[in-house]
Amino acid sequence: MAVVADAGSLYGLLAVGAGLATGLAGIGAGMGEQGIGAAVVGVVAEEPGFLGKGLFLMLLPETLIIFGLAVSLILMFAWTPFAGIVTP
Amino acid sequence: MLRPVKMSRVVVAGSKDVISPVVEKLHELRLLHIVNYNGNQPQFEIGKPIGKAKEYSEDLIKLRSITRYLDLKNKAPDKTFPESQILSEMDNLLNNVGADVIATYERITAIEAEVKSKQDLIRSLTPLAVLPLPLESYHGYDSLATFVGTVATPIDADVARVSPVNEIYTGSAKNATQVAVFVPADKASEVSAVLSEHGFSETSVPKLEGNVDSAIAAQESSIKTLEAEKAPLLKKLADVKKQHEDLMLATDEYLSMQTQKTEAPLRFAETDNAFVIDGYIPSDQFSRLKSELESAAGGKLEVSLIADKEAEELVEKGEDVPTQMDNPSLVKPYELITKLFAIPEYKEFDPSLLIFVFFPIMFGMILGDVGYGIMIFLVLLLLKKKFRTPGWQQLINVVMIGSVWATIFGIFFGEIFGPLGLWGRIMGHLPEHEIELAKEAGLYFGEGVFGSLGRLGPLGIFPLDRLATNAVLLLIGTSIFIGVIHCSVGSILGIKTFLGYGEKKHAYFEKLPVLLFQVFLTIALLGLIMGQMWMVALGGIFILVSMVMLVMGPEGPMGLAHVPFYLSNLVSYLRLLAIGLASVGLAYAANQLAFYVIMPMLSGGAKDSAEFTTLAIIVGLLVLVSVHFINLLLGILSPFMHPLRLHYVEMFTKFYSNKGGGVEYSPFGHVRRFLKA
Numbered sequence: 190m191a192v193v194a195d196a197g198s199l200y201g202l203l204a205v206g207a208g209l210a211t212g213l214a215g216i217g218a219g220m221g222e223q224g225i226g227a228a229v230v231g232v233v234a235e236e237p238g239f240l241g242k243g244l245f246l247m248l249l250p251e252t253l254i255i256f257g258l259a260v261s262l263i264l265m266f267a268w269t270p271f272a273g274i275v276t277p
Numbered sequence: 278m279l280r281p282v283k284m285s286r287v288v289v290a291g292s293k294d295v296i297s298p299v300v301e302k303l304h305e306l307r308l309l310h311i312v313n314y315n316g317n318q319p320q321f322e323i324g325k326p327i328g329k330a331k332e333y334s335e336d337l338i339k340l341r342s343i344t345r346y347l348d349l350k351n352k353a354p355d356k357t358f359p360e361s362q363i364l365s366e367m368d369n370l371l372n373n374v375g376a377d378v379i380a381t382y383e384r385i386t387a388i389e390a391e392v393k394s395k396q397d398l399i400r401s402l403t404p405l406a407v408l409p410l411p412l413e414s415y416h417g418y419d420s421l422a423t424f425v426g427t428v429a430t431p432i433d434a435d436v437a438r439v440s441p442v443n444e445i446y447t448g449s450a451k452n453a454t455q456v457a458v459f460v461p462a463d464k465a466s467e468v469s470a471v472l473s474e475h476g477f478s479e480t481s482v483p484k485l486e487g488n489v490d491s492a493i494a495a496q497e498s499s500i501k502t503l504e505a506e507k508a509p510l511l512k513k514l515a516d517v518k519k520q521h522e523d524l525m526l527a528t529d530e531y532l533s534m535q536t537q538k539t540e541a542p543l544r545f546a547e548t549d550n551a552f553v554i555d556g557y558i559p560s561d562q563f564s565r566l567k568s569e570l571e572s573a574a575g576g577k578l579e580v581s582l583i584a585d586k587e588a589e590e591l592v593e594k595g596e597d598v599p600t601q602m603d604n605p606s607l608v609k610p611y612e613l614i615t616k617l618f619a620i621p622e623y624k625e626f627d628p629s630l631l632i633f634v635f636f637p638i639m640f641g642m643i644l645g646d647v648g649y650g651i652m653i654f655l656v657l658l659l660l661k662k663k664f665r666t667p668g669w670q671q672l673i674n675v676v677m678i679g680s681v682w683a684t685i686f687g688i689f690f691g692e693i694f695g696p697l698g699l700w701g702r703i704m705g706h707l708p709e710h711e712i713e714l715a716k717e718a719g720l721y722f723g724e725g726v727f728g729s730l731g732r733l734g735p736l737g738i739f740p741l742d743r744l745a746t747n748a749v750l751l752l753i754g755t756s757i758f759i760g761v762i763h764c765s766v767g768s769i770l771g772i773k774t775f776l777g778y779g780e781k782k783h784a785y786f787e788k789l790p791v792l793l794f795q796v797f798l799t800i801a802l803l804g805l806i807m808g809q810m811w812m813v814a815l816g817g818i819f820i821l822v823s824m825v826m827l828v829m830g831p832e833g834p835m836g837l838a839h840v841p842f843y844l845s846n847l848v849s850y851l852r853l854l855a856i857g858l859a860s861v862g863l864a865y866a867a868n869q870l871a872f873y874v875i876m877p878m879l880s881g882g883a884k885d886s887a888e889f890t891t892l893a894i895i896v897g898l899l900v901l902v903s904v905h906f907i908n909l910l911l912g913i914l915s916p917f918m919h920p921l922r923l924h925y926v927e928m929f930t931k932f933y934s935n936k937g938g939g940v941e942y943s944p945f946g947h948v949r950r951f952l953k954a
Contacts, residue, residue, distance in 0.1 A: 241617035241925070248922040252849045259851055262753060266746050 207261035214257025221250030278608070278630050279770075281623060282559045282601040282942070284310075286588040289554040289570065291578035296552050297327055300541050302573040303554075304534070307946030308566050310599045312555040314546040324542030324552060333539060336371060337532040343375045344525055346382040347518045351526065353665045358527045359953045367528055370521065378517055381510050388507045395496045395503075402496070404480050406489045407448030407455050413486040415457070422465035427453035429476035439471055440464035455480070527951035534947045541945065557599050557942070598623035601942035608633040610674035618925055619938035624777050626770045628933055632924055635763055636675070639920035641682025642759075643857045645743070646864070648694035649912050650684030653677075676917065683916070691725035691740025694905060695864025700725050700740070707732070722747050743861045752854040760850030761799045763923065764843075767931030768792035774932050786830030790823035791843055791931065797823070798847070846927045853923075856915050860908060867904035871897040 229243035287309070291299055303309055316323045404427070405412070415423055427450060436443050436458060444459040453476075460468045485492050546553040558566055567580040583591075592598060600623050602612050611632040621627045644650065657677045661670065693699035700706075706724045707715075715721040715737075723742025726732055733739045741748045768791050775784035801816025803809075827836035877883050879893035889897075 241619065244921070245618065245925040245929075248918070248926060251852075251922065252845050252926075255849050255851050255855065256845070258855050259848055262749065262851075266749050 203264050207264040210260040210264065211254065211257045214254045214260075218250045218253040221253065222247055225250070278604055279626050279628075280603070281621060281625075281627050281939075282603045283561075284557045284598050284601075284623065284942070285560040285563055286583040286591065286598075287556055287558055287563065287566070287580060288583060289556070289578065289580050291552060291574055293547070293550055293552055295574040295577045296542065298573045299570060299578060300327070300538050302570055304538050304541075304946045306566065306569060307944045307948075308558050308562050309554070309556040309945050310558065310942050311541075311544050311945050312557070312596060313544045314553075314555065316546075318546070321546035321548060321553065324545040324547040326540050327542055328539045330536065330539035333532055333535040336367070337529070337536060339371050339375060340525065340529055340532060343371075343378050344529065346378055347514060347522075347525075349518060349522060349525060352522075354526070354951045355523055357949075357951055357953045358524065360531060363524075363528050363531045363952070366524060367531075370524065370528060374517065374521060378514065381513055385507055385510050385514075388503050388510075392500050392503050395500050398483055399493055399496050401481055401483055402485075402489055402493050404450055404455050405482065406493070407450055408446050408457050408489075409448070410446060410457060411486070411488055412482070412492060415482045416484055418459075418462075420462050421459050422462045422468070424456070424458040424460075424468065424472055424477070424479070425482050426456065426472075426477050426479040428456055428472065428478075429453060432456060432458070432472060432475050432477075435471045435475070436460070436468055439467040443468075453478075523951060530947070530949070530951045534952075537945075537947060556945075558944075559601065559942075597940040599942035600627075600939040602627045602629060604629050604633075610671040610678075611636065613668070613671040613675065614921065614924065616941075618929060618933070620941045621933070622939035625774055625939070626932065628770075628924075628929065631766060631770075631928070633678075635759075635928075636920050636924065637679045637682040639759070639853055639923060640676075640679030640916045641684075641686040642755075642853050643916035643919065644679075644683035644860065644912050645686035645690045645857055646692040646694065646860075646912075647684050647687035648692070648699065649909055650680045650682075650687050652909060653680040653683070653913060676913065679916065689739055689741060690743055690861075691723060692743075692861070692864070695868050695908075696742055696744060696861060704728050704740075720747070721745055722751075743857060744865065749854065749858070752857070753851065756850045756853040757799065757802075757847060759853060760847050760923075760927070761795055763850070763928055764795050764846055764931060765792055767928040767933075768795065771932030782831050786826050787832070787836065788931070790826040790830070790836075791839075793819050793823040793826070794840070794843055795847065798844070846930075849927055850923065852919050856919050860912055860915070863908045863911070864905065867901055867908065870904070871901035875900055 225247045229239075229247050232239050233243055289299070289309075314321065314323060405425070415425060431454070433445055436445060440460040442461055442464075446457045448455045458468065458472070483492075542552065544554075546555075563582060570580050571578055600621055602615070602621070604612060604627070608629050611629045612627075614632050614636070615621065615627065615629045641650075644653075654677060657673050657680065661673050661677075664670070664673065687693065691700045691704070693703065701724075705726050705728060707726060712721065712724050720736055722732075722736070722738040723740055723745055725740040725742065727740065731737070738748075738751065741751070743749070743752065768788055771788040772784045772792070775781075775788060797816040797819035799816075801813050801820065804812025804814075804816060824837060824840070827840070828834050830836045872886075876886075876889045876893045876897040879896060880889045883889055883893075
C-alpha cells in the first residue's frame with residue numbers, strides 16, 4: 190500500500206521542520222551565550238571599559254539562530270520543489 | 278571626518294621662574310595632551326609640585342569626607358560660582374559647616390549604635406519574662422551555680438538525682454521550656470551534663486535589677502528618646518545638604534583644579550633651572566598655543582614643533598599619539614558606540630560617521646512602524662530633559678535618530694501599531710477583488726494604500742506588508758544587499774588602514790580577497806535567482822581567485838579557515854528581516870487578539886464592531902495596550918542591540934582595532950561645571 194501525503198500534511202511537516210530549525214538553533218545559541226555572558230559580566234565588574242568588547246563576544250553565537258532562521262525561511266517560502274504542492 | 282584630528286608633537290621648554298604662569302595658562306587653554314616624563318634620562322629629573330599642593334590636597338580630603346557624610350552625589354549644576362566666592366566661603370565651609378556636619382554625623386552613628394545595643398538587650402530579656410524571678414536574683418552567688426536557658430524535655434527528676442539540693446523555676450516559652458536552675462557550686466559540672474542531655478541551650482542574663490517587664494519597658498522608652506533625638510539631626514544634615522550642595526561641589530571642583538595645577542610638574546622633566554613639557558596638540562592649534570604661552574611667560578620660554586620624522590621615531594619607541602575624533606555635531610552621539618568598543622588608534626579610521634549612516638537605517642528597518650517610532654521619539658524627548666549627563670544625552674540622541682528612521686520605514690511598511698489596524702482605517706486599503714487579482718498573479722505585497730495615491734513603487738510594492746510571502750523574499754534580498762554594502766565598506770577601510778600602516782601584504786592578500794569574496798558571492802547568488810548563468814560563472818571565477826589570494830596571503834592555507842566566517846557574516850544580516858518579523862508578529866498578534874478574538878468573544882460572538890459590549894472593549898483595549906507596551910520595550914532593545922552587533926562583529930572585524938585601542942586626547946585642564954570662568 191502506497192503512502193499518499195496530501196498537500197495539507199506536507200505543509201504541516203514543513204512548518205514543523207521550520208519550527209525545529211529555528212527553535213533548536215535558538216537553544217544552541219543560548220547555551221553558547223550562557224557561558225560567555227557569565228564571563229563577560231565578571232570581567233565588566235572588574236573593568237567597565239571591557240563592556241563593548243564583551244558585548245561583541247557575547248553576541249557572536251547569535252548568528253547560529255540566524256542560520257536556523259535562514260533554513261526555516263527557505264523551507265517555508267523559498268523551496269520551489271514544494272511551492273507548487275503547498276500553495277493552495 | 279573618517280580620520281581623527283591631525284596631531285603635532287610639541288616640546289615646551291622654559292625657565293623655572295615662569296613655571297607657575299605657564300601651568301596656569303596651559304590649564305586655562307586646555308589644548309596640550311601631556312606625555313608624562315618617565316625619568317629615563319639622567320640629565321633630567323621628574324619635576325616637583327609647586328605652590329600649596331599639600332594644603333590643597335588636605336582640604337580636598339576634608340571636603341570629600343564631609344560630602345561623603347552628606348551622601349552628596351555628582352549632579353548637573355543648578356548655579357555657578359565665581360572663584361572669589363569659593364575662596365571667601367571655603368574656610369567657613371570646611372571648618373564651621375564641616376565640623377558641624379561631622380559632629381552631627383558622629384552623634385547619629387552613636388545613637389544608632391546605642392539603639393542597636395538596647396534592642397539586643399531587649400531581645401535577651403524577653404525570654405526571661407516567663408520566669409517569676411526579679412533580675413537581681415540571677416547574679417551574685419558564691420556557693421550557688423546558676424543555669425538559665427531553654428530545655429526540650431522536663432528536667433526536675435534528673436537534676437534531683439545528681440543534686441538533691443536544688444531550686445528549679447520553669448515557664449513555657451514559644452517552642453521550648455525556659456528554666457532557671459540553682460544548685461550548689463560543687464554539683465555544677467554534673468548538673469551541666471544532665472542538662473545537656475535534655476537539649477539545654479543557655480540564655481545570657483543581663484546584669485540588671487528589678488522586674489523583667491519593667492526593665493524591657495525602660496529600654497523601650499529610652500530607644501524612643503534616642504530616636505526622637507535622631508530625627509532632627511537627620512533633618513539638619515538634609516538641610517545642610519540642600520543649602521550647600523552646589524557650593525560644596527563647586528569647592529570640590531576648585532580644589533581639584535588647584536591640585537591638578539600644583540601637581541602638574543610631576544609630569545614634567547626638570548633641571549635645576551629649567552623645565553621641559555612634552556605633549557601633543559591638534560596641529561591647527563599650535564600657533565595659538567605658542568603665542569599664548571610666550572606672552573604668559575614673557576619670553577622666558579620656547580615652544581617648538583618636532584619634525585614628523587622625529588615624531589615617527591618616538592611613536593616607534595612606544596609613545597601613543599592621542600586620538601581626538603572629529604565629527605560634526607549630528608554624528609557626535611555615535612562616537613559613544615565607537616568608544617564603547619575601543620578608541621580608534623591615531624592612524625586608524627574613526628567609524629562614527631559610518632555608524633551614523635548605517636545604524637539608524639538598520640534600526641528603522643527592524644522597527645519600521647509609524648506608531649512605535651513616534652511613541653519612542655516622544656518618550657525620548659521627555660527623558661532628554663530628565664537625564665542630562667553627556668553619556669545619557671548621547672545615547673538618547675542615538676535612539677532618537679533611529680526612531681525617526683523607524684517612522685520613515687513605517688510609512689514604507691504601512692504599519693501604525695502593527696499591521697491590521699490603524700493604517701487601513703486612516704489611509705484605506707485595496708478593494709477585495711484587487712487583492713484577489715494580485716494574489717493570483719503572485720504579486721501580492723500587501724493591501725494597504727497611500728490614501729488616494731493607491732499603491733506606489735515598482736509593481737506597487739509599497740506599502741509593503743512584511744508578513745506577506747513576497748515581502749519576506751524581497752526583504753531577505755534587501756537585508757543581504759545591505760550586508761554586502763556594509764561589509765564591503767568595512768573591507769575597503771581595512772585595505773586602506775593596512776596600507777596606512779605600510780603592511781601591503783596584509784592589505785592585498787588578507788583584506789582584498791574578502792572584499793572580492795563578498796561582492797562576487799552576491800553576484801553569483803543573484804545570477805542563480807535571475808537564471809543568468811554568466812553571472813554565476815563570473816562570481817564563481819572571482820571567488821576562486823579570492824581563495825587563491827587568501828592562500829598566498831600572510832596566513833597561508835590557514836587563511837581559508839576564515840571563509841566560513843565571512844560567509845556567516847553575510848547571512849547574519851538576515852537578522853534585519855528576522856527581528857523585524859518578530860516585532861511585526863507580536864504587534865499583529867496583539868491586534869488580532871484584541872479585535873478579532875477577545876472583543877467578539879466577550880460580546881457573545883458579535884461580528885460587527887458596533888455590537889461590541891463596553892466590557893469587551895475595555896478588556897480588549899487592556900490586552901491590546903499591554904501587549905503593545907511589551908512589544909515597544911522589545912522594540913527599543915532589539916533594534917538597538919542587533920545593529921550594534923552587526924557593526925561590532927560584522928563590520929569592525931574587517932578594519933577596526935586591529936592594533937588594539939588608541940589613547941583618547943585628554944588635554945591638561947579642567948572643564949568648569951560649577952565654577953564661573
